[in-house]
Amino acid sequence: MSDTSDGLLPQNDLHRRIIHLDMDAFYASVEMRDDPSLKNKALIIGQDPRQNHGHGVVATANYVARKYGVHSAMPAIKAVRLIPAEKLVFKMPDFEKYHEVSTQIHQLMHDLTDLVQSIALDEAYLDVTQNKLDSTSAVQLAIDLQTRIRRELGLNCSFGVSYNKFLAKMGSEYSKPMGRTVILPSEAKDFLARQPIAAFHGIGPKTQEKLHKMGVYTGKDLREIHVRDLIKTFNRMGYLMAEHAHGIDLSRVVPDDERNRKSISIERTYEPCVYAEQAALTNLRNYASSLADKLKERNFYATTIVLKTRNNSFVTVTKRQKLSKATNDGTQIYEVARDLFGQISSSFLNDGIRLLGVTATDFSEANFSDVDLDLFSD
Numbered sequence: 001m002s003d004t005s006d007g008l009l010p011q012n013d014l015h016r017r018i019i020h021l022d023m024d025a026f027y028a029s030v031e032m033r034d035d036p037s038l039k040n041k042a043l044i045i046g047q048d049p050r051q052n053h054g055h056g057v058v059a060t061a062n063y064v065a066r067k068y069g070v071h072s073a074m075p076a077i078k079a080v081r082l083i084p085a086e087k088l089v090f091k092m093p094d095f096e097k098y099h100e101v102s103t104q105i106h107q108l109m110h111d112l113t114d115l116v117q118s119i120a121l122d123e124a125y126l127d128v129t130q131n132k133l134d135s136t137s138a139v140q141l142a143i144d145l146q147t148r149i150r151r152e153l154g155l156n157c158s159f160g161v162s163y164n165k166f167l168a169k170m171g172s173e174y175s176k177p178m179g180r181t182v183i184l185p186s187e188a189k190d191f192l193a194r195q196p197i198a199a200f201h202g203i204g205p206k207t208q209e210k211l212h213k214m215g216v217y218t219g220k221d222l223r224e225i226h227v228r229d230l231i232k233t234f235n236r237m238g239y240l241m242a243e244h245a246h247g248i249d250l251s252r253v254v255p256d257d258e259r260n261r262k263s264i265s266i267e268r269t270y271e272p273c274v275y276a277e278q279a280a281l282t283n284l285r286n287y288a289s290s291l292a293d294k295l296k297e298r299n300f301y302a303t304t305i306v307l308k309t310r311n312n313s314f315v316t317v318t319k320r321q322k323l324s325k326a327t328n329d330g331t332q333i334y335e336v337a338r339d340l341f342g343q344i345s346s347s348f349l350n351d352g353i354r355l356l357g358v359t360a361t362d363f364s365e366a367n368f369s370d371v372d373l374d375l376f377s378d
Contacts, residue, residue: 004226005246008239012248013164014185017138019126020168021109021145024156024177026122028062030101031091033154041089042068047313048090049077055351059093059315063177073317075347093315101153108148112141117253120318125165127253139182146180162188166249169201188247193220200244202321204343207234219245236324251303251322254362264294265308267357273312274353277345284337287358292330295360301326302360305333307340310355311348319343326364333360 023029027045032038042065047056056076068082080088102121109116115127128138135141142159149157158179160171167188171181183191196218197208210233216222223245230238243249266287274280284307295302303326310316319340327333337358 004224005242008227009243009246009248010250012185012246013250015129016127016163017129018162018165018168018253019128019138019142019145020160020165020172021124021126021142022158022169022172022176023105023122023149024158025060025062025066026155027060027093027098028065029155030098031094032062038062038089038091040064042070042083042087043089043091044070044076044079045091045093046076046315047092049075049080052313056313057311057315057317057347057351059317073344073347075350092313095316101155104153105149105155108145108152112145115253115255118256119320125168125253143180146178164247164249165251165253166201166244167191167247170195170199173199185247189223192245192247193218193223195219197222200241202237202244203241204339206339206342207237210234240322240324262300262363263359263361264291264302265306265357265359266290267308267355269355270353272352274356275349277349280341280345280349280353280356281338283356284341284358285334287356288334288337289330291333291358291360292328295328295363298363300363301328302333302363304360304362305336305340306359306361307337308355308357308359309341309344309348309353312352312354314354315351316355317344317348322362333358 028043031043031045043062044065045059045061049056054077058070058072058074058076058079060072061070065079065083070079070082098121106116106118106124109124109126112133113126113128113131117125119125128141131141133141138161142161146157146159149155156178158172158176160168160174160181160183162168162171162183163185167183171183172179174181197203197211197216200219211222214225216225222241227239227242230242232238234241268283303323304320305323306318306320308316308318321336321340323336
């Protein structure tokens with residue numbers, strides 16, 4: 001196969017040891033642990049639409065419910081149609097309890113390393129290249145952590161281990177539940193070549209459609225597209241896809257205390273709730289503009305945009321997008337927030353949006369690498 005990178009991609013970094021830990025059906029698993037009678041039921045965390053005029057969204061579902069085709073962010077009324085009534089159980093989320101359990105999980109993570117980057121209550125990256133136990137085996141550290149969570153907290157999790165965050169996350173999602181996936185540098189390209197495009201983190205349904213029209217269905221197909229063509233079609237996202245197709249991700253694990261010092265959030269609670277898409281998008285555009293102004297005041301560029309949404313059933317969903325290049329441009333921030341909102345808008349607007357917010361985080365100070373250069377002009 002010919003080289004499709006033309007030397008435009010950075011040199012890979014293979015020395016790091018990264019774990020991505022992902023709890024299995026976290027909210028539902030906590031409820032089943034505390035009430036074993038739920039284990040053989042199709043348990044959905046969210047408001048029962050039969051008691052709420054058909055409204056409600058699935059926050060998460062256990063694996064019994066998932067066998068019927070139920071998934072997170074699905075309208076709850078659809079889950080009612082998919083699952084036999086005698087099997088189906090709805091339970092309202094108890095976020096105070098989930099936060100408490102998440103804190104316990106993170107304490108176990110910090111026994112290994114303080115380089116822990118939380119993505120959600122149930123998901124985190126750990127950089128164990130150097131660790132508190134002086135272990136040379138990231139795999140053994142991950143197995144021991146998985147075992148401790150099971151033994152001490154009664155919960156299952158899956159993990160991926162590799163030399164960067166992108167591959168570690170792909171590994172944790174590859175084999176669930178209670179999965180263990182290790183992707184070595186020598187195996188990464190072959191592993192990626194076999195994966196469907198939908199398994200690549202950050203490639204959503206709309207991008208998948210465009211890639212399918214280009215004849216791209218797998219990681220192998222993606223790697224065979226020249227990086228210049230990906231950039232021409234998808235701009236900065238195309239460059240990021242090219243990096244991932246070649247097993248490259250140089251982003252570091254940013255500890256939570258550092259990330260918490262470097263974030264700007266704008267959010268608002270609505271009363272009455274917002275049901276109109278255009279109203280929600282107008283608010284997002286205003287938030288993005290305000291965030292951009294605050295970033296420019298501090299001479300900061302954000303590399304991650306986070307969307308936070310809460311519906312009328314008090315189900316909260318956060319979506320985040322890592323940018324291929326840092327930005328403090330309000331239009332770019334809005335476009336990312338709009339795309340993230342599009343992933344959940346139909347189900348959340350149906351139930352009514354109670355809270356909407358945007359966060360800019362993972363900051364870097366402005367430098368020459370943030371200046372746009374037209375590398376491909378004639």
